[in-house]
Amino acid sequence: MDVDALLEWYERVRRPLPWRETRDPYALLVSEVMLQQTQALRVVPYYERWLSEFPTAPDLAVAPVRDVLELWSGLGYNRRALALQRAAVFVSEHGWPDDLTELPGVGKYTAAAVSSFAWDRDMAAVDTNVRRVLTRREGLDVDVSARADELLPRGRAAPFNQAMMELGATVCRPRNPDCAQCPVERGCLRLVVTPVRRVKSVRFEDTDRWARGRVIASLLQETEIPLEGERLERALVGLERDGLIVRDATGRPQLP
């Protein structure tokens, strides 16, 4: 793959998203956690509000859980917000670990993204987009992580990572890829990847995931929880286990 052509293309098409204007590892971590499983454009207002309320890791570390969940609500996956706060606590107390995967909620992808964007570390951030780009180009049997690492131009990890992700998001899309606009078309296998079909078709409103979301929303808004019996109990047990709620002597749920 012609990495120079890729970087040149990225420079041309790059969208000015707010987290691309900073090198603050805390702000970058916030953006990465928010971006997990959420569309970039939807994250923008949340990111800006979050940083104005919790500008630094110590600010987030001491914030009440209610405030954290309040600012998070709408982004989904509430336990990620808690993990982010726990990461902020760690950073406040010990500074940034060399290996960011030591932080709660930070896996291989997020560690590489933050490390490259904040500190120019030569780490390839392999997300679902990068995985698809490389698989589609080079075949189902490629070791995607190893290949991304080989391609990464030393000292330019940040633009490389962003360019690869942007390519997957806007050109080498899951369905209907726009090969005519591809800056690195040469040598691509253009493998057709058949999308995996969902097996289950349970209504979302019938899932525990939905029930948990309703409990948190009700506690934030101080409205009645629209659940009862077994269903409610199962949600509460899960939420308590995840540290999203605590229960008083009567078993009534509250935010921690």
Add this chain to the structure above:
DNA sequence: CAAACGTGGCA
């Protein structure tokens, strides 16, 4: 390791 984890936007 498959499954759990939330939600709003868009086709």
Add this chain to the structure above:
DNA sequence: TTGCCAAGTTT
């Protein structure tokens, strides 16, 4: 309107 899915991590 219904169904699909969007910069992953944890157990």
